[in-house]
Amino acid sequence: MRTFLATTLFLFLLVPPLLEAKDPPPSAESFAAFWKEFQSAVEKNDQEAIAALSNLGSGRTAALLKEHPFTRAVRKCFATAKPVRDGDRDRYCVFCGEEIFSFTKVNGAYKFTDIDMND
Helix, strand or coil: HHHHHHHHHHHHHHHHHHCCCCCCCCCCHHHHHHHHHHHHHHHCCCCHHHHCCEEECCCCHHHHHHHHCCHHHHHHHHHHHHECCCCCCCEEEEECCEEEEEEEEECCCCEEEEECCCC
């Protein structure tokens, strides 16, 4: 009887946390809508729209876009690029030649957040 009570108590304490709802995975649909808008801005070389869809850090967005504009080669790459989700995080990456463009959810909305070198 003690074993039964101990097992029941153990299961009573263990099972509820296992049954709790997990956070839903990031929405691919919300990224797809963002990507379409960002891709269009890059295609048109619309620096203002690109800046509005970016979050590269305070004051860094305008400087980076001026220093590193979206070249013709990058615009051509973005026209057919397929973003890749970075694990379970709310982050996607686009690989264009030597560069990786990162897009992360910031305050509930996707933004262009970084450019890194592709190793």
